[in-house]
Amino acid sequence: MRPVPEQEGQRWLRQAMRDLDDARYAFAGPRYNLACFLAQQAAEKALKGYLYAQGAEMVWGHSVRELCTDASAINER
Secondary structure (H helix, E strand, C coil): CCCCHHHHHHHHHHHHHHHHHHHHHHHHCCCHHHHHHHHHHHHHHHHHHHHHHCCCCCCCCCCHHHHHHHHHHHHCC
16 A cells, blocks of 8 residues: 555654754764764755655655755755
8 A cells, every 4th residue: 555645754754853853862962974974864854754745755865955856846846
């Protein structure tokens, strides 16, 4: 069964928010290398959440730049 696009998008966004919260915690540590990694993960998951919420069936890759390009293409419609 395929997930409902909005629900799948929200699931990804919730995880992105948790990663961002963890990044802020690590930054205060100061664990800057971990904070950078978690911030990248948060951005990636937020973009994937947007893409899934817009109806994308499969979202591949870890490049924030490429995911932004994909999101921009959807936003132009």
